[in-house]
Amino acid sequence: MTVQADPRLVAELEIYGAQDVLKCYHCGNCTAVCPFSKAPFIFPRKSMRYLQMGLREKLKSNLEPWLCYYCGECSEQCPREAEPGETMMSMRRWLTAQYDFTGISNLLYRSWKMELLGIIVLAILTGLGFYMFGTATGDIHKYDGPGAFLPSAVIHAFDWTMATILSTFLLINCGRMWWFTMGRDPEHRATPAMYARRAGLLLLHFFTQKRYSECDRKGPWRLHIVLMLSYVSMLVLIMFFLPMMQAGPAVNWWAHAFGYAATAGLLITVAMALWGRVQKSATHYKHSHETDWIFLIMLFYVALTGILQHACHRLGSPYAANILYLAHLMGVVPMLVLEVPFSKWAHMCYRPLAMYFSHVQVDAMAAKESAAAETLPA
Amino acid sequence: MSKARIGVYFCTRGNGPNPSLDYKALATYAAALPLVVEVKHLGTSPTLDPVALAKELTAKQVTTVVIAAPSPGYFKTAFTRAMALAGGDPEAIRLASFREHGGGFESPTERAKAVLACAVMDVPFGLAAVPAPSPVHPDTLVVGGGIAGIQAALEIADAGKKVYLVERTPTIGGHMAMFDKTFPTLDCAACILTPKMVAVDQHENIELMTWSEVEEVTGRPGAFKVKIRKKARYVDLDACVACNDCSAICPVSTDSEFDSSISQRKAIYIPFPQAIPNAFVVDAQHCTYLQSGGTKCGACVKKCSKDAIHFEDKDEIVEVEVGNIILATGYEVFDATRMERYGYGKLPNVITALEFERLTNASGPTGGTIVMKSKQFNKRTKQEEWVFDPDGPRPKSVAIIHCVGSRDRNYNPYCSRVCCMYSLKFAHLVKEKLQDAKCYEFYIDMRAYGKGYEEFFERIKDEGIHVVRGVSARVKEVDGQLYLRGEDILEDKVVELPVDMVLLAVGLEPDKSACDISKMLGVPRDDGGWFHESDYNTDPTGTDRGGIFVAGVCQGPKDIPDTVAQASAAAASVLKTILRKQGSESNSDLTLATIENRARQLAKN
């Protein structure tokens, strides 16, 4: 296999937030302090090396950035202030852009102005569309029942259409991730049996973020899991129980209790993360890429407008509720369209996948080794 | 030939001491200098684009460039290319180096102006900024009695000139006196040092003042008036025969500084048997008699058959006049407790390099046997404590961690230069004394830069030492066993290595007195706190203060051979002024007007 070195790789990664990569003098301190660095996945130093040497393809097939949770110990102890933790973070952004086949991700990460523009255009389109539809078929003073401004059945159908399209994009990107990191590697061929045996890990890591919890500092994991579970609960509620949430006058308080808890979870954790970034209170908050801000602010906005429109509805002012609902949709649609397949939210899939693939890779390596041992003459 | 059109370009990025310069004032000043047609600030970027520069040069028809920066050399390549692209003379580039000629001055902007003026007039700064000559008193003061101070004092004294050697501790010898062997020759340190120490003691031209400190320096280059405080020693140097009777009876014990606190000494003590002067001293802080105002103890006075102990002694101020001063204040080692991850101070068998020097020294507390610390009951304090017992267990494995506190932006960014080599020396000593023990070196880069050093490294590797590329990240203790975690880069794995003993290769820092001395004498210090030499390449022993020289580690980390060489060089500089009966005023006292005038005269010729 020929190896190509690309001297511009560091400069490219810098657009994704990498800093000071060239300062690294390979002492190995970061790898040794990293609680996740276990054979055969030894990082972050080696990734710093790939970067410095411009090994683009090697970096592209690298699962390690996804195995890092940015606890920040490496950056704190780096004698060269080479910020290995932030480099891993920027590699995740870069990888997200590499996996994405449309090139949109690349565009969003490279220029926050582009991302903002995308959000604004999508928001206006969504707002206009729903407003015209609502006034044509219903009454802006009516929230539910016949003649409602935004009938839940319509929104529900819209949600499902959008989910299908976005999932397709995301799935294709996941497929590409598989190809870069597993499929095209002629060295370790993983058998379907190996994939099947480890499949359980995918769900385990998705729901518990077990690996993150193994970090010495538990705080960030707690925040992350609450945020992520709140988000997933909200998603499930919307995808399956939306009519129930919007219906009246009889109220299903079960679904509501979930909704309230999830909203509270989102608002609190996102506010904490935002505050942390403003204060730079922890190493993983020290450097913020523009996309980090946009992501958090969008999420906060969506959660806030969501709960406000609901409150107005329940408190009996359908006009205010409808306006806020419109505002909410104007946030949700751009956020999901841009973030899920192309940006930050994609890591919901990539991380558990990487965890899963890494185990399969270990199995494949072991199989190869034992095969080699067998062919050796006794 | 048409007249030159000079462009002055400021670039603010550079390393080294970067005095806070008033760039606006500098730009105005530069614009008024003859032939200057363009003055521009190019910002703080570390790299410049030659193509863009070439355009600028063409647009302003600049034929000669002056790069003005703390370290202008960085940018020269870019300008050379730009000049070539612009079709000009790539040789017509001059440097105005603020760092080299102005670091640490009281008014750095005025000095920078002078540097600029010289560059624009194409006069070497060193020729224009010549301090006025001054008459010189033939006596010399040497501050610090380590190998640097000893060497300098002996050179001058041997040439027949008088030297006052002032040493803060009770003995001369400095750090070298603590070592068993020296790299790379593995010579016996004491065998080299002791004769020199004795020579100092006996030299008719050297007035040795140990247990003393310089309090005040007034006067001017060539004629300094120095006040020296001779601390009360409470022991008569001439009467004391170092018989040890007093020490044997003294009831007070405390950590021995000379043994890096791995052993105890008494309140009346001699640092080590070969100390110079070879006499005891009373540590007033710990002496019961002195602390109680003379009401308690006093056992030693009664015991001393020579009547050498005088508790009525008082500090004494001595005033001397000297023409030159050599600073040789050396270093202290990095405080390893600052790096908590290595557990120094908490884990008994994690020790520093200086502690190991004493442990492995044949005249040290264990007689040179390398042992682990063991727990013992102290009858006096009624507490268990960790001590080096000569009969204690021997370590079966020893790990040495390099660069502790050095090359680390969280502590000291510079390389301490000697620790790689002394670590190799340690590995050799471990192998020599404990053949079956495993020894590991965890290093980042092996800096074996001196004569015979690379060969020494090869030799040590052949002795069966495991040299691991990768600095260790932490040391922890599990069930009484030390574990060291690090990345073995060449083997591509993370190791969790059980070892019995960990040696920390601590780096060097300036002696704690350097800051005060710098203020007292007006000698600038650089970023690491080391005394700033007047020119790194051509005058590494001079300073910008007339009549003040530097020698040894106080100017920057170095090994013994380099220390000795620099000390001899400093002595030669001093002797030159004495023999010519003419020294020089402080370079830093030169005014802008003086330098300008001289530059103008030189430019004419």
Ligand SMILES: Cc1cc2nc3c(=O)[nH]c(=O)nc-3n(C[C@H](O)[C@H](O)[C@H](O)COP(=O)(O)OP(=O)(O)OC[C@H]3O[C@@H](n4cnc5c(N)ncnc54)[C@H](O)[C@@H]3O)c2cc1C
């Ligand atoms: C663990 C270790 C092992 C080493 N091994 C080797 C080796 O094997 N080979 C080698 O070449 N180098 C070795 N080195 C380096 C070596 O120690 C130095 O190069 C050398 O000691 C420098 O001598 P110095 O006189 O400049 O400083 P020092 O030895 O530090 O002497 C300075 C003296 O000045 C005195 N002093 C300080 N301030 C004042 C003041 N204000 N007034 C009066 N007196 C003052 C101090 O008390 C001290 O006596 C080693 C260093 C370390 C840390």
Ligand code: SF4
């Ligand atoms: S700790 Fe810093 S310098 Fe050392 S290998 Fe890691 S990134 Fe490089």
Ligand code: SF4
């Ligand atoms: S000499 Fe070696 S151990 Fe010491 S700081 Fe330099 S590289 Fe590190």
